[in-house]
Amino acid sequence: MKITEKSALSLGKMLQSREISVIELLTEYLKETEAKKDLNAFITICRDESVKRANLIQKNIDDKVLSSPLAGVPMAVKDNICTKNILTSCASKMLSDFKPPYSATAVERLEKAGAVLIGKTNMDEFAMGGSTESSYYGSVKNPTDTKKVSGGSSGGTAAAVASNQCAYGLGSDTGGSVRQPASFCGITGLMPTYGSVSRYGLIAYASSLDRIGVMGKNMSDCAAVLSEIYGSDKKDMTCSVAKKTDFTSFCDLGIRGMKIGIPRNFFSGQTDAFVGKSVLQGARELEKSGAELYEFELPLTDYYLPTYYITACAEASSNLSRYDGIKYGFCQSGDELEQMYVKTRTEGFGLEVKRRIMLGTYVLSSGYYEDYYKKALKVRRLIKDSFDDAFKKYDLLLAPTAPTTAYNIGENRNDPLKMYQGDIYTVAASLSGIPAASIPCGKNQEGMPIGMQLMAPQLREDVIVRVGCAYEKITGGSVDE
Amino acid sequence: MSALFMVFEQKERKTMNDNLTQGLSKLCNIALTDEEAEKMQIELEKIIDFMKKLAELDIDKLSEMSHPFEGVFPLREDKTEPSYSREEMLKNAKNTENGCYRVPKAIKEK
Numbered sequence: 001m002k003i004t005e006k007s008a009l010s011l012g013k014m015l016q017s018r019e020i021s022v023i024e025l026l027t028e029y030l031k032e033t034e035a036k037k038d039l040n041a042f043i044t045i046c047r048d049e050s051v052k053r054a055n056l057i058q059k060n061i062d063d064k065v066l067s068s069p070l071a072g073v074p075m076a077v078k079d080n081i082c083t084k085n086i087l088t089s090c091a092s093k094m095l096s097d098f099k100p101p102y103s104a105t106a107v108e109r110l111e112k113a114g115a116v117l118i119g120k121t122n123m124d125e126f127a128m129g130g131s132t133e134s135s136y137y138g139s140v141k142n143p144t145d146t147k148k149v150s151g152g153s154s155g156g157t158a159a160a161v162a163s164n165q166c167a168y169g170l171g172s173d174t175g176g177s178v179r180q181p182a183s184f185c186g187i188t189g190l191m192p193t194y195g196s197v198s199r200y201g202l203i204a205y206a207s208s209l210d211r212i213g214v215m216g217k218n219m220s221d222c223a224a225v226l227s228e229i230y231g232s233d234k235k236d237m238t239c240s241v242a243k244k245t246d247f248t249s250f251c252d253l254g255i256r257g258m259k260i261g262i263p264r265n266f267f268s269g270q271t272d273a274f275v276g277k278s279v280l281q282g283a284r285e286l287e288k289s290g291a292e293l294y295e296f297e298l299p300l301t302d303y304y305l306p307t308y309y310i311t312a313c314a315e316a317s318s319n320l321s322r323y324d325g326i327k328y329g330f331c332q333s334g335d336e337l338e339q340m341y342v343k344t345r346t347e348g349f350g351l352e353v354k355r356r357i358m359l360g361t362y363v364l365s366s367g368y369y370e371d372y373y374k375k376a377l378k379v380r381r382l383i384k385d386s387f388d389d390a391f392k393k394y395d396l397l398l399a400p401t402a403p404t405t406a407y408n409i410g411e412n413r414n415d416p417l418k419m420y421q422g423d424i425y426t427v428a429a430s431l432s433g434i435p436a437a438s439i440p441c442g443k444n445q446e447g448m449p450i451g452m453q454l455m456a457p458q459l460r461e462d463v464i465v466r467v468g469c470a471y472e473k474i475t476g477g478s479v480d481e
Numbered sequence: 482m483s484a485l486f487m488v489f490e491q492k493e494r495k496t497m498n499d500n501l502t503q504g505l506s507k508l509c510n511i512a513l514t515d516e517e518a519e520k521m522q523i524e525l526e527k528i529i530d531f532m533k534k535l536a537e538l539d540i541d542k543l544s545e546m547s548h549p550f551e552g553v554f555p556l557r558e559d560k561t562e563p564s565y566s567r568e569e570m571l572k573n574a575k576n577t578e579n580g581c582y583r584v585p586k587a588i589k590e591k
Contacts, residue, residue, distance in 0.1 A: 101569040194549045237554045306532045328573035337587045341510040358505040375535045377545030433549020
């Protein structure tokens with residue numbers, strides 16, 4: 001096994017025991033980023049900064065002042081998460097020269113634990129998309145089949161982890177943007193409870209839906225990374241409830257007696273037959289470890305997507321009104337202020353971003369606000385209540401992450417509504433604020449990865465970690481030796 | 482620029498539908514070419530039609546949920562704390578003067 005194929009936790013152990021140095025490990029990863037640059041997973045490689053950092057971390061390990069399980073392990077960060085003085089572009093012309101004066105809390109916490117930032121990953125522009133095709137810097141290719149998409153919007157992080165260009169990475173998830181690319185690329189993606197990881201430094205798309213999530217080779221790695229970034233932050237008012245937790249302590253607890261609900265309506269209609277079969281097979285594997293499976297019907301599935309897109313686009317239209325060329329970002333000058341706004345925003349934003357801003361503006365405008373936005377907020381309550389009801393009976397819900405595997409690059413570009421349909425199984429967890437993860441559970445006849453989604457009640461990431469780790473043990477899927 | 486709201490009378494609502502993209506372009510401060518506007522109009526109408534699905538539900542009596550956590554978020558003490566310097570905050574701006582953002586004239590002369 002190549003060193004870059006190992007899990008983050010096993011690399012952390014090797015670094016602590018001096019089997020390899022931080023700079024040696026980093027060098028191997030930097031070689032991978034060079035060899036695989038055709039995948040276009042990265043927007044920025046932080047070569048010089050990462051070398052300086054590696055030397056500093058090595059000194060701290062040698063002086064025994066840093067013994068965190070992830071110290072010295074190279075990570076990637078999605079390019080909508082602020083990294084001080086390092087380009088943070090949101091894959092948009094609008095921010096193509098933006099270097100934040102501060103780092104996101106999640107990044108600071110990982111750096112405190114000794115993480116080495118290898119680079120900033122490619123994404124759909126402003127996190128709006130499900131295929132990483134709308135990036136100003138070009139599409140990301142799926143490492144399994146480079147003619148196919150990596151998923152989105154955290155497609156760059158997913159591709160980087162899957163192709164061993166980093167040991168783990170941070171993504172963001174608003175309607176499925178960590179889970180779906182994890183599913184398409186065959187890795188683990190964990191979206192924590194809304195408000196459990198600080199959004200300070202996460203460039204906003206839809207503020208009541210956005211979350212920073214973790215992407216890694218297995219559930220143990222994701223648990224370790226989540227443990228470092230989880231917990232309240234004074235800089236984010238919405239992140240005040242969650243307590244710092246060691247999620248790795250749940251990895252070996254098993255799942256005997258756990259009740260797993262399987263919503264049967266997530267397996268019909270547009271779900272690819274192979275995907276449905278693989279996910280159900282995955283569920284049956286969990287029975288071998290003592291879990292109990294129950295089929296049931298989740299109501300309101302037909303209303304998930306309209307509710308999500310109305311809410312997300314409304315919030316996006318407000319959040320993206322800040323891009324006016326004045327304080328930061330791309331600026332196209334004009335003789336008058338309004339002219340400057342129009343020129344800047346017309347040239348600075350890509351098509352999908354413009355589409356969502358316009359949709360959001362429409363649903364918020366007087367005359368339409370009641371029929372769309374207010375209605376969506378009421379349906380959001382209904383959806384959340386339906387999940388709360390399900391969790392009264394079941395400890396965890398299990399379903400496909402996406403209705404299909406990765407499709408060909410360019411296949412859905414001219415049909416935005418078809419693209420949006422790909423989010424059907426992920427948006428409900430986003431609307432409800434609950435944690436959810438995607439773990440790989442097989443491949444289709446073309447060898448493309450399939451993801452199984454695990455959903456738990458708010459603040460119960462421990463359940464997801466237990467199930468994910470149990471599944472890996474049963475199927476031999478973990479990369480740890 | 483704050484969140485965008487504009488009041489439409491009934492006749493303007495009809496006009497908004499007929500010239501959906503034009504009206505929205507103006508509100509969003511985004512210009513589209515004629516070709517882009519035509520394509521965008523078709524796409525937006527399709528998506529808005531899809532969103533109308535929510536009209537099937539009888540939910541008038543329900544309250545809205547704008548946030549997944551409905552508790553009261555604790556506020557910090559009303560105490561001044563150190564923050565970022567003016568220089569750091571102005572670093573990314575394209576036009577500055579004397580520690581301020583410089584912008585085109587906003588008020589038109591008569």
